[in-house]
Amino acid sequence: MRRSKKLSETIGQILLWAFLIAALLIFSVPFIFMITNSFEEFSYVLPYPPKLLPHRLDFSAYAHILSMDIFPTAVKNSVINTCLTVAASVLISTLSAYGFARIDFPGREAIFKLYLFTLMMPSFLNIIPQFLVLRGIELPWLKNGLIGTRLGLILVYTATNVCGHTFFLRNFFRSLPDSLSESVMLDGGGHGTIFFKVMLPLSTPAVGTMTIFAFQGFWEEYFTAKVLVGANEDMITLPLLLQRLNGQYATRWEWVFAASILALIPVIVLFIVFQKKMVVGGLTQGSVKG
Amino acid sequence: MDTLMTARKKRLKKGAQGWLRALPFILPGLILVAVFVVYPMLFTIRISLSEYKIVQGEITFLGLDNFKNVLAGGSRFWYAYRNNFLYAIVTVPFIILGGMFFAYLINNLKRGQGIFRVGFYLPVITSWVIVSLVFQYMFNNSSRGLINYFLVDVLHVMDDYIPWLLREWSGNAAIWLMGIWKNMGWAMIIYLAGLQGISKELYEAAELDGAGLWKKFVYITVPALRPTTYYVMVNMIIGSFNVFIQVMMLTGGDPNGKTSALQYLLYDRAFNQFEFGEASAIGLISAVTIVAITFLLNRRLKLDDVEKEG
Structure with a gap:
């Protein structure tokens, strides 16, 4: 009796595996297609029949992309922009989330509601005024203000993410028990001590999760970069480069796909390394109740 | 009188102290939000009511003309507006059902969950630009396209090659398919987290009654995941009004704006035709729509959001 139950359970697991593998394979068709075609060599016409499965391993497209003069520039910019933005936005949002979660001040709820409200706005409703604000920040050595500069892009990136990140982390800070901060207060510590000694160490999973989501978001950001720094060749980022490759060499798909895969690798690695530690639960926790 | 004064004074003092304590934490965020989010939002409203010449920096008040032009200016706007709603109606159910279904199956695996978590999540972490490039090629008009x-x-179900991305409904279908494919993994990850909150005892009790995987899914999992489903739904519906890159890269709104979407229209008006007033009006119309939808969903589904909790 018990053995037959175990047997049927094993069979169930195997069937489940088989089904999920099949589903995942179908689901992965676009990726397989991309990888396969990055090994192809395209001339002026697309190959017939189109190839789904790789039948040769040819890395010359990758070599070509890596040897392009502009590729290191795009990688450098994407890395610097993403890292600086993530650092700034995580630091600023963690601080302000603590302020909104743990310190009582008049108008707190109103300001927080305003933050929430901005989250509902279409993502690039504000791009035109943002462009104007950046252009209006005049510095003697810049012709167009902060347009076309790294600083300008990072400022806008960071600012547009403060509301969402503050919202996410505030819920987390609220879920921590009061007793922790009270004991610090009793010892004569202020909010600074509570934040750095108690809250920050406890919130590493939440902050970490947010950091990864933020990294991924900024790494692939296209539209804001296109509008704010698109005209400055030195500021090109990977998504901008990909779109340009597509426009310039419409038939050289192997280059486009090879560059796409190269751009994807960092995010995939990051996700695989951290996926077990992510607390996605925090995202829904306390934000929506049924 | 005196006590009232002191009470008020005390309150003021307490308020000021609260601000003093909070400022070091919230000030950097507050400045950035004020300069790059709130001020631009107000400015967008102003531009939407004006004629704005960006090069000269001239701004002339027009009243509601931009809105009138957008709403009356041909069918392009209405196609785009319709398509945003269609996108939500078509993709959101698939994303929710698919995400929930696969999360449930993966959660029932004893070994190897990680492979599927990563596998189904890959499209989410892949940039919209890259995904659009792949779909562009897959839906290529000629015999060279994979589809x-x-x-x-291969299957001989059609006689002739279809120029998918050049026609209204097949173009929209490609945009929808991409949206479903790209977002399902996100829903799955959220559902996987939600599933951790369902107590094992419920399942065990059902098993004693002889319920299989499917019955447990329908009678225990789906109802227990309701809060998660609301969360996914609200997020995805708001997301449906932000559709942009796939339209730009797959169809460019062709034919004649029939596959367009609001954000693409906004982009086109602003950065190709330099009609910033109309572009801002489009942005505001979609903002109002999103706020209204969120409000209705909250009411209908009796969502408690954070404000009530706090």
Whole structure:
């Protein structure tokens, strides 16, 4: 009796595996297609029949992309922009989330509601005024203000993410028990001590999760970069480069796909390394109740 | 009188102290939000009511003309507006059902969950630009596109190659398919987290009654995941009004704006035709729509959001 139950359970697991593998394979068709075609060599016409499965391993497209003069520039910019933005936005949002979660001040709820409200706005409703604000920040050595500069892009990136990140982390800070901060207060510590000694160490999973989501978001950001720094060749980022490759060499798909895969690798690695530690639960926790 | 004064004074003092304590934490965020989010939002409203010449920096008040022009200016706006709603109606159910279904199956695996978590999540972490490039090629008009080749030359279900991305409904379908494919993994990850909150005892009790995987899914999992489903739904519906890159890269709104979407229209008006007033009006119309939808969903589904909790 018990053995037959175990047997049927094993069979169930195997069937489940088989089904999920099949589903995942179908689901992965676009990726397989991309990888396969990055090994192809395209001339002026697309190959017939189109190839789904790789039948040769040819890395010359990758070599070509890596040897392009502009590729290191795009990688450098994407890395610097993403890292600086993530650092700034995580630091600023963690601080302000603590302020909104743990310190009582008049108008707190109103300001927080305003933050929430901005989250509902279409993502690039504000791009035109943002462009104007950046252009209006005049510095003697810049012709167009902060347009076309790294600083300008990072400022806008960071600012547009403060509301969402503050919202996410505030819920987390609220879920921590009061007793922790009270004991610090009793010892004569202020909010600074509570934040750095108690809250920050406890919130590493939440902050970490947010950091990864933020990294991924900024790494692939296209539209804001296109509008704010698109005209400055030195500021090109990977998504901008990909779109340009597509426009310039419409038939050289192997280059486009090879560059796409190269751009994807960092995010995939990051996700695989951290996926077990992510607390996605925090995202829904306390934000929506049924 | 005196006590009232002191009470008020005390309150003021307490308020000021609260601000003093909070400022070091919230000030950097507050400045950035004020300069790059709130001020631009107000400015957008102003531009939407004006004629704005960006080069000269001239701004002339027009009243509601931009809105009138957008709403009356041909069918393009209405196609775009319709398509945003259609996108939400078509993709959101698939994303929710698919995400929930696969999360449930993966959660029932004893070994190897990680492979599927990563596998189904890959499209989410892949940039919209890259995904659009792949779909562009897959939906290529000629026999060279994977979909055409497969349907005509392999399966023989169609006689002729279809220029998918040049026609209204097949173009929209490609945009929808991409949206479903790209977002399902996100829903799955959220559902996987939600599933951790369902107590094992419920399942065990059902098993004693002889319920299989499917019955447990329908009678325990789906109802228990309701809060998660609301969360996914609200997020995805708001997301449906932000559709942009796939439209730009797959169809460019062709034919004649019939596959367009609001954000694409906004982009086109602003950065190709330099009609910033109309572009801002479009942005505001979609903002109002999103706020209204969120409000209705909250009411209908009796969502408690954070404000009530706090």
